Amino acid sequence: xxxxxxxxxxxxxxxxxxxxxxxxxxxxxxxxxxxxxxxxxxxxxxxxxxxxxxxxxxxxxxxxx
Numbered sequence: 001x002x003x004x005x006x007x008x009x010x011x012x013x014x015x016x017x018x019x020x021x022x023x024x025x026x027x028x029x030x031x032x033x034x035x036x037x038x039x040x041x042x043x044x045x046x047x048x049x050x051x052x053x054x055x056x057x058x059x060x061x062x063x064x065x
Contacts (some may be wrong), residue, residue, distance in 0.1 A: 005020055
């Protein structure tokens with residue numbers, strides 16, 4: 001898996017350039033997914049393991065009057 005083209009860009013035809021770009025996109029997706037899956041969650045303390053996590057709610061702040 002490398003980004004090295006088979007020949008210089010100025011010698012490639014349009015379909016060859018499209019195929020090269022699509023190949024590079026596929027490589028990027030594989031690298032991104034592999035990197036994203038390797039991240040581990042922080043462990044929770046014993047006290048917090050006994051309780052369920054609360055869902056964060058995005059509410060607007062009330063105006064101060």
